[in-house]
Structure formats: C-alpha cells, structure tokens
Amino acid sequence: MSTETLNKELLRGGQFLVKETKCEDVFTLEDLSEEQKMMRESTKEFVDRELWAHWERFEQKDYAYTEECMKKAGELGLLSVAVPESCGGMGMGFVSTMLVCDYISGATGSFSTAFGAHTGIGTMPITLYGTEEQKQKYVPKLASGEWFGAYCLTEPGAGSDANSGKTKAVRSKDGKYYSISGQKMWISNAGFCKLFIVFARIEDDKNITGFIVENDPDNGISLGDEEKKLGIHSSSTRQVFFNETKVPVENMLSERGNGFKIAMNALNIGRIKLAAACLDAQRRVTGEAVKYANERIQFKTPIANFGAIKVKIARMATNAYAGESACYRAAKDIEDRIAIREAEGNSHQEAELKGVEEYAIECSILKVAVSEDVQDTTDEGIQIFGGMGFSADTPMESAWRDARISRIYEGTNEINRMLAVGMLVKKAMRGHVDLLGPATAVGEELMGIPSFETPDFSELFSEEKELLARLKKVFLMVAGSAVQKYGTELDKHQQLLMAASDILIEIYMAESTLLRTEKNAKRFGEDSQAAQIAMAKLYLYEAVDTTIQKGKEAIVSFAEGDEQRIMLMGLKRFTKYTNQPNVVALRTQIADKIAADGGYTFD
Template sequence: MENNSTNKELLRGGQFIVKETACEDVFTPEDFSEEQKMMRDSVKEFVDREIWPHKERFENKDYDFTEEVMRKAGELGLLSIAVPEAYGGMGMGFVTTMLVCDYISGATGSFSTAFGAHTGIGTLPITLYGTEEQKQKYVPKLASGEWFGAYCLTEPGAGSDANSGKTKAVLSEDGKHYSITGQKMWISNAGFAKIFIVFARIEDDKNITAFIVERDKAEGMTFGEEEHKLGIHGSSTRQVFFSDVKVPAENLLGERNGGFKIAMNALNVGRIKLAAACLDAQRRVTSNAVKYANERKQFNTPIAQFGAIKQKLAEMATAAYVGESASYRAGKNIEDRIAMREAAGNGHQEAELKGVEEYAIECSILKVAVSEDIQNCSDEGIQIFGGMGFSKDTPMEAAWRDARIARIYEGTNEINRMLAVGMLVKKAMKGHMDLLGPATAVGEELLGIPSFDTPDYSELLAEEKEMIGKLKKVFLMVAGGAVKKYGQDIEEHQQLLLNAADILIEIYMAESAILRAEKTAKRFGEETQNEQVAMAKLNLYHAVEKITTAAKTGIISFAEGDELKMMMMGLKRFTKYTNYPDIIALRKTIAEKVIAENNYPF
C-alpha cells in the first residue's frame, strides 16, 4: 500500500468498499490549518459584504452585477486559488480550493455557478492541458478576473452523451486555422465570457477535440438570448452559435481526438467541487431556518420548541455535517495523491489529473449525495417558514429553486450513480483493486453459521463501525451477485445499477461521518462531541434503512430460489442492530444544540 509523507494509509479510489479506514487517516473540517481558516473567513466576509445585501439583484437577472462581483472576486484573488503561481495564481492545495468553492456557495446559486464555471471548467482545462504558450497567454488573465471563461460542451442532441456532439472543425488547406461550425446550449457565463473552451469533431474522428476560442477574434460567433430558468437567475446562460468561426491551429487544446478525455477529467474535478459548492448553502439555509423558528411564535411558543420542527432542524444539520465530512475526506485524499505523484517526479499537470482521476468514484458519489441533500434542506427550510417560505421576500424560495440545478449539471445524478458502480467494476477488472476476493468471502459467510456471541461495544461508535463493515458486505453481495449473473451486460440493467449505487453512496457518506465524529471525540473528549456523535448515528440509521430497501429491490430482480432466500437472510443479518439507536432522542440532542446556538454550529 502506498503511503504519503505523514505515513497514514492512503486508500486508492473506491477501495473504501473493501477496506477499513482508521479515523486518524481521514481529514476533517476540524483539521483546517490557520491559513485555511483565514481563507474561509475572508470568503465569508466577501459574501456577507458584496453579495447577501444585494441578493435581489441576482434574482432580478442583473447579469452586469454578476460580472461586477466576479471582478471583485478576481481583485481579491479568489479566482486564482487553484492556478499555479507560475501563471499568476496562488497555487493552493486541493483542499483549500474546495474550501473557497464551499463558502462561495453561501452567496447565491447564481454567483456560485458563475464562479464555478469560470474557475473550474472555464480555466482548468487550459491549466491542465494547455501548451506553455497557451497557459502564459490565457491563464493569468483568467486568474485575475480580467477575462472570464466559459465551457461549450452541451448541444441540443448531445447532453449526457457528450461525445456525440455534431459541432464540426475543419482544418484549412494551409493548416493555419480550423473553421468551427455548430451550436452549443446551456453555456454558463456566455454573456460576459471572453474565453470559450469549445468541443468539436475534426472530420470523422472517433472523439471530439477541444479548442480555445477568443470571443473578440471569433467572427461568426453569435449568441442566443438569455435563457429563462427556474433558478440561478443571475447566472448568464445562453446558446452559442458558430458559423465558420476561424480558430488558429495553435488554439487546439490538448491533442486531436483528446477532447472527450478533457471533458471527462474536467467533470471529475467539477463533481467534487459542486459537492463543496452545496455545503455553505446548506449551512445558511439551516441557520436562516432556526433563526426564524426561534422568532416565530404560535400558541405562545417559539415554533423551534415543537418536536416536528426539531426533527426538521436535526435532519438538516445532520445532512450538512455528513456532506462536509465526506467532501473534505475525499478532497484531502486527492491532495495527498497529487503530492505523492509530484514527489515521484510527475509534473504538476500530470499529478493533478491523475490525482483527481484516481478518486473519480468518490467525486461521483459526492456530487449525487450533496446535491440531493441541499434540495431536501431547502425544501424543509420552506416548510419551517410556512407560508412565508413560499414568498420571494424570504431567502428560502430562491434557495430551493437554485438547488434544483445541482442534480442536473456536471452529469445528471442518474449518470453519476451508474458511473460510480461502473468505474468500481472496471477498476476490479483492471486489477487495480480486488472486489472478487471480498465478494467471494461474503458468499462463503452466507453459507456459514452466524456467530451468536455478544459483541463488545464498549468503545465509542463500536457498533456503528461494525455496522459499516456489514453494509459493505451487503454491497459486495448485491454487486457480486449481479456481475455473476449478467457479466459484461450489467450496464444494460440500469435500475439494478442505481440500486447498487445507492448502497455504495450511503456507505461512503455514513462512514465519513462516523470517522469524523470518532476523530473529534478522541481529540476533544467524548463529552464535548455528543451532537457530532448523534449526527453520525442518526445518519447511519437512515443509511441502513435506505440500503435495506435498495438491496432488497436489487436482489429480487436477479436472484431466485435458494439463492434468493440465502441473500435475503444475509441482508437481514447484515442490517440488524444489536442495540437500536433512539432516533427521536438523537434528533432532540442535535436540534437543541442548533436551537441554542441559533445557527448551524458544527
């Protein structure tokens, strides 16, 4: 097993499903350095000063204001966090870049989208795939906010199937330029971007190719009207049309036929950053909800004191806590993998690409889980506000509308669910990890006689950690049985893959929260971490329920006879608590802390 400089065990991507992780080996928000805390506080201050007082301008589709605030973010250096110092950036580590995405999300979905599209898919492809000349020419201007970037991949007929795009690039006879013709849609920042990463197919190539297109030099490039959208009203979104647009040959990005690879790797980074970009949004919705619940009185009592409201606040806070735990766990794994590759002699570009690619499974898991949590959180926020929550005068309805897009972009959640399981199976087939051995062992365990010994749960979260181990067996049982039955044709059974993905996602998220709670309890003392432990337990209970349902649905679809009976018995064994947690008491513990602090306090 590869170790990094701190001598902790660094699992490869996806290996969490077959290996145990020690709490000391995960990074948590409690581990932020002083520099990272200062960065977090400066982003929060920027959001509170420049954005929150003007939220209605974003809601009223003031795109000029979005551009103005983006320039201010550039002046503060916030657009340059991930850019290497050689190209005018701060060159900060992966965790810090996530931290900035996280706290920018407390602004609005509109600004968060503009920020993410520019710093991620608008700048990153050039940073990671550009020639030295391209990087020197474009990246400093993008890092400073002098220019803004956009990313032109989606077409009317090419969404999830990104490589099926019809936009064409034809090389001139003298080889000096390409002529691009085609149509792109849903392009964030299109209204004010100067640089566009455009994907087009050269001749009959198997894969698309990426190009850097400068707006001011692109004669024949035209734009549709601003789209009218459900949410993210202040994010400029337009169609972009190319009619024989001449692009210098030296503006081909990466290599010919390499555009699909660029698109996929940009999306891997985008997925984990999108998860981060839902976190502070959740914290702010939770904080706004509890403030309102403490002020709003019905029957002469603040509604925060009612059990039904406490349940909502507890679940909202728990989801935010779990999302933080898993996002920063994966982010630090990526950062450590990048450092290992650089230490082994890889250049920065190669190290970052391979570091993120290694954890593509976790990136997809996080994208799905956290985007669904922010939607649920904002929905409950509206419910706590009651009729007022439905009004544009409160921040809840905009939060709810803005949250909805997160389940669609960076690959729909359905695509990401299937990707997560598909990538895991492919890793096993390539020999990058052993799934067959552990799956076979689970099969043998099902044939054996279960132990009736009373386990020792004297250590904090001991039963919860054992339960995580059992839930991993559920995944191996279901995925192993499905692969055994369908082999390479497993991809055709999408509903079964979705069930397997839900099991995988719940395990990663629940394990991350448990490891964080255990680590903080060991560091600060159990008595100070009652609420964190309660959130880890509450989330695990929900995970067990969801996994039971998903596994049952999946097993019934492919197993029959004795195999079906055996797997159902195994499922019952692997999802059974010895000591069931008191869910109502856990929620009360969490909610009372949130209510007393009058915000999200973790």
C-alpha cells in the same frame, strides 16, 4: 509524513469499501491550517458583504451585478486559488480550492454557477491540458478576473452523451487555422465571457477535440437570448453559435481527438467541487430556518420547540455535517495523491489529472449525495417558514429553485449513480480494488452458521463501525452476484445499478461522518462532540434504512428461488442492530443544540 509512508497508508479510490480506514487518517474541517482558516473568513466576509446582503438583485436577473461581483472576487484573489503560481495564481492545494468553492457558493446559486464555470471548466482545461504558451497567454487573465471563461460542450442533441456532438472543425488549406461551425447550448457565463473552451469534431474522428476560442463577434460568434430558467436567475446562460469561426491551429487544446478525455476529467473535478458548492447553502438555509423557528410563536411557544420542526432541523444539520465530512475527506485524499505523484516525478498537470481520476468514484458519490441533500434542506427550509417560505420576499424560495440545478450539473445524478458502480467494477477488473476476494468471503459467510456471540461495544462507535462493516458486505453480496450473473452486460441493468449505487453512497457518507466524529472525540473529548456523535449515529441509522430498501430492490431484480431467499436472509442479518438507537432522542438532541446556537455551528 514521508511520501513513502503516505503512499502506504493512503487508500486508492474505491478501496474504502474493502479496507478499513483509521480515523486519524482522515482530514476534517477541524484540521484546517491557520492560513486556510483566514482564507475561509475572508471568503465569508466577501460573501456576506457582496452577495448575501444583495440576494434580491440576483433574483432580478441583474447579470451586470454578477459580473461585477466576479471582478471583485478576482481582485481579492479568489479566482486564482487553484491556478499555479507560474500562471499568476496562488498555487494552493486541492483542499484550499475546495474550501473557497464551498464558502463562496452559499449565498446565491447565480454567483456560485458563474464562479464554478469560470474557475473550473472555464480555466482548468487550459491549466491541465494547455501548452506552456497557451497557459502563459490566457491563464493569468483568467486568474485575475480580467477575462472570464465559459465551456462549450453541450449541444441540442448531445447532453449526457457528450461525445456525440455535431459541431465541426475544418482545417484550412494552408493549415494555419480551423473553421468551427455549430451550436452550443446552456453555456454559463456566455453573456460576459472573453474566452470559450469549445469542443468540436474534426472530419469523422471518433472523438471530439478541444479548442481555445476567444470571444469575438466579428469572427462568426453570436449569442442567443438569456435563457428563462427555474433558478440561478442572474447566471448568464445562453446558446452560442459558431459560423466558420477561425481558430489558430496553435489554439487546439491537447491533441486531436483528446476532447472527450478533457471533458470527462473536467467533470471529475467539477463533481467534487459541485458537492463543495452545495455545503454552505445548507449551512445558511439551516441557519435562516432555525432563526425563524426560534422567533415564530405559535400556540404561545416558538415553533423550534415542536417535535415536528425538530425532525426537520436535525435532518438538515445532519446532512450538512455528513457532506462536510465526506467532501473534505476526499479532497485531502486527492491532494495527497497529487503530492505522491509529483514526488514520483510527474508534472503538476499530470499529477493533478491522475490524482483526481484516482478518486472518480468518490467524486460521483459526493456529487449525488450532497446535491440531493441541499435540495432536501431547502425544501425543509420552506416548510419551516410555512407560507412565508413560499414567498419570494424571503430567500428560502430562491434557495430551493437554485438548488434544483445541482442534480443536473456535471452529469445528472442518474448518470453518476451508474458511473460510481461501473467505475468500481472496472477498477476491480484491473486489479486496483480487490472486490472478488471479499465478495467470495461474503458468499461463504451466507452459507455458514451465523455467530450468536454478543460483541463488546464498550468503545465509542464500536457497534456503529461493526454495523458499517456489515453494510459493506451487503454491497459486496449484491454487486458480486450481479456481476457474476450479468458480466459485461451489467451496464444494461440500470435500475439494479442505481439501487447498488445508493448503498455504496450511504456507506461512504456514513463512514466519513463516523470517522470525522471519532477523530474529534478523541482529541477534543466526547462531551464537546455530543451533538456530532448524535448526528453520526442518526446518519448511520438512516443509511441502514436505505440499504434495506435498496438491497431488497436489487436482490429481487435478479435473484430467484433459494438464491433470493438466502440473499434476503443475508440482508436481514447484515442490517440488524444489536442495540437500536433512540432516533427521536437523537433528533431532539441535535435540534436543541442547533436552536440554542441559533444556527449551524459545526464547521
């Protein structure tokens, strides 16, 4: 496909809401190249051998083993997938980096955190913002695992408000270095890293500045004790104290005052990769739960045969399948956007930054959806195990605790919910996404007479796609009216934003699931995709329920009288099924397939 063609067919970030996507245009796990499949298998082998087989060691706060495994990952090249070849890395595309992040993260949250902190926020700011000298000096060591990186942004008084940090950087009189003083907290990899990405404020600058700081205890750097945490027990997490730490001026990262921009762009990439890092945990927990359910006999039958257990298995598998569908769809969109920008003359650094930034809305959506799904999955896993699930002798208990941090990492889910809608509105104001036209059309439709014709639903997913289009109208109705009412004050109505965001999230996740399944049904045959078709229908059914609940919540929060009545009638009209699916049958079909396969096999 030529760049010109790609540019015409590739939707911009957020446009999924107002433009139709063809199933042929989405990327799925079934589209992996042979090289990517080999990479996936080698990653899984490493995880099974070094991580999953020793999960108890990670629960025993064996920080040294985490570091040892990170070195082994470096030897296998797993730390260098996203690093450009010019810096000693593999220079592979965004999908491949997502793939490794996905499959290396399933066994233990401790290693997943160490890996993500190092390859993402510990290395990426240098590859994307560093000078050529900085990249050549530091990145090859980080790519090979000779050095490990950490990211020092959070402070006691600066969490979600990242730009409010009080760490200071004072330039020396001779102009050769900066002295950094301040306190950072919750720093992953602090106990064994050789390099920090540190954010500090110069004088009274409005925005913070980034610095590359080598970890030298003789240069005013000291560490607090290892934090006592709910989960990720073998992830080294410490406070870091800087006391007039001297940093050469050439180690400033990017320009003065550009630190907040670096931090935000790092978070965009971190969000979609965090979503990927939650996927294999869902697969493995589902697999362990199904294995136990098949073996656990109660009332003379495996508990996998009980309807109450089938509900849980179907829910776990469906959420994992939806997460895969959405994550790899977005990853390929980002990869294609990067390729387009490079073809237009952008440097790789600029192309990757702008490519990811283009899909910041989708990154926030995925971060919220998949982090909450992995928490639900681990919770259901414990429930299937019963009393054994609550015991630390099984991996369910640790998986549940490890999953909890994912809703806080990379900006809390509350922040990301509000960001998703806020960024979409800003894109609309810039003319990047046309929300006004479709929202106006929905308003006119509400005042018109509804059609009573029965549509032709003879093709696969024809009714589901028509219903999905109406869910988009619900969002446009709610968001359009809210923007009209509150204008620039919209960001002050957080509960409204969060309700609207939940509708937006369900639309993207449900659409991704339908498109993946439709694409595979066309090329592999519907019979081979029977369980996947059931999962796509089940996910949409639950998305409709969420839309009804959150739509009501949003509408009554700002509309009154006739306006409220009309919008509630519209909500009912837009969320109505013509042929209500038998969700009990769908869940049973999915659970029976998983039980027969002995685990999750849809990847």
